[in-house]
Amino acid sequence: MAKELWKGNEAMAEAAIRAGLKCYFGYPITPQSEIPEYFSLHLPEHGGVFLQAESEVAAINMVYGAAGAGVRTMTSSSSPGISLKQEGISYIAGAELPCVILNVMRGGPGLGTIQPAQGDYFQATRGGGNGDYRMIVLAPANVQEATDLMRLAFDLADKYRMPVMMLADGMIGQMMEPVEWPDEPAPEPVDKPWATTGTKGKRKHNVINSLFMEAEACAAHNVRLDQKYQTVAEKETRYELVGDEQAEILFAAFGTPSRLARAAGKILEEEDGIKSAVFRPISLWPYPYQALCEAINKDSIKAVVTVELNTGQMLDDVKIANQGSKPVSFIGKAGGMIPTPREIAVAAKEALGRK
Numbered sequence: 001m002a003k004e005l006w007k008g009n010e011a012m013a014e015a016a017i018r019a020g021l022k023c024y025f026g027y028p029i030t031p032q033s034e035i036p037e038y039f040s041l042h043l044p045e046h047g048g049v050f051l052q053a054e055s056e057v058a059a060i061n062m063v064y065g066a067a068g069a070g071v072r073t074m075t076s077s078s079s080p081g082i083s084l085k086q087e088g089i090s091y092i093a094g095a096e097l098p099c100v101i102l103n104v105m106r107g108g109p110g111l112g113t114i115q116p117a118q119g120d121y122f123q124a125t126r127g128g129g130n131g132d133y134r135m136i137v138l139a140p141a142n143v144q145e146a147t148d149l150m151r152l153a154f155d156l157a158d159k160y161r162m163p164v165m166m167l168a169d170g171m172i173g174q175m176m177e178p179v180e181w182p183d184e185p186a187p188e189p190v191d192k193p194w195a196t197t198g199t200k201g202k203r204k205h206n207v208i209n210s211l212f213m214e215a216e217a218c219a220a221h222n223v224r225l226d227q228k229y230q231t232v233a234e235k236e237t238r239y240e241l242v243g244d245e246q247a248e249i250l251f252a253a254f255g256t257p258s259r260l261a262r263a264a265g266k267i268l269e270e271e272d273g274i275k276s277a278v279f280r281p282i283s284l285w286p287y288p289y290q291a292l293c294e295a296i297n298k299d300s301i302k303a304v305v306t307v308e309l310n311t312g313q314m315l316d317d318v319k320i321a322n323q324g325s326k327p328v329s330f331i332g333k334a335g336g337m338i339p340t341p342r343e344i345a346v347a348a349k350e351a352l353g354r355k
Contacts, residue, residue, distance in 0.1 A: 016074060022066075024036070027055060077104075080112070161194075169255045242262070250303075261341075264345040
């Protein structure tokens with residue numbers, strides 16, 4: 001099938017429609033506004049519902065309702081808009097409802113800038129709302145992968161009855177790249193006997209709730225959720241490792257910075273004969289700790305450099321995986337600034353103790 005040139009935001013919206021999206025609720029904010037624009041035009045053509053809510057808070061609670069009714073539903077926003085959705089996301093996780101949340105990240109904190117950044121890693125992987133809950137978090141590195149992961153996001157949400165976040169930096173949302181659409185049939189409807197679809201006198205009422213007044217009941221609910229999250233951690237870890245088998249330097253990066261790290265690796269090899277590899281987590285939660293630990297502990301690796309569009313957030317997880325075995329350093333820029341491949345290459349040489 002021929003490849004087509006697509007803008008990242010529009011491609012992710014189209015991928016969601018192809019994945020069986022039926023209800024979208026959102027609110028415009030740069031740099032993701034092309035997503036609701038695309039849905040407003042094309043989702044009704046496929047029998048779906050587009051609704052621009054009066055606020056981000058309203059949008060996420062509309063997602064709660066649609067998810068409870070058993071349909072594939074999603075919302076999208078950019079950084080501060082996602083912050084406003086956190087209470088609703090916690091409710092959705094507590095009620096065990098499947099949905100997809102797309103965050104096209106911009107610089108912060110606060111209103112920040114409309115330029116691309118990765119400052120929402122903590123919020124996405126540690127839970128920005130209250131309580132002990134988790135989301136599966138997927139991080140694409142290019143537009144093709146963003147479209148591929150969208151269908152997976154809906155499938156995982158339904159499989160585990162939990163929210164799944166697609167975490168893309170603004171660069172991926174705004175860039176245009178070739179996309180090859182797989183020749184896949186429309187997804188079959190997923191049986192959801194728990195959904196609030198009306199009993200028609202044929203079954204007991206379904207109740208969807210995240211409120212437990214008795215401490216014992218709430219504790220038992222948390223234990224059951226934690227067991228589910230442990231299963232997800234065991235089965236749904238995803239990553240990519242590319243580079244030389246005899247690499248001296250290991251870059252750890254997700255999203256756009258992983259591409260910058262690969263470009264830096266070419267500079268290192270061409271100019272200094274330094275071989276490198278790039279470890280890219282695709283699932284930010286569950287995080288591929290074991291795979292990264294094994295990559296770090298290869299005999300040839302002398303140092304690890306984490307590359308991010310923030311002041312060092314995934315750095316914590318890299319250090320956990322490292323377990324103190326190799327020197328770990330960081331290069332990154334926040335607030336919408338982007339390090340160049342050459343700056344990353346210089347940082348790698350410094351990590352190796354070379355000029």
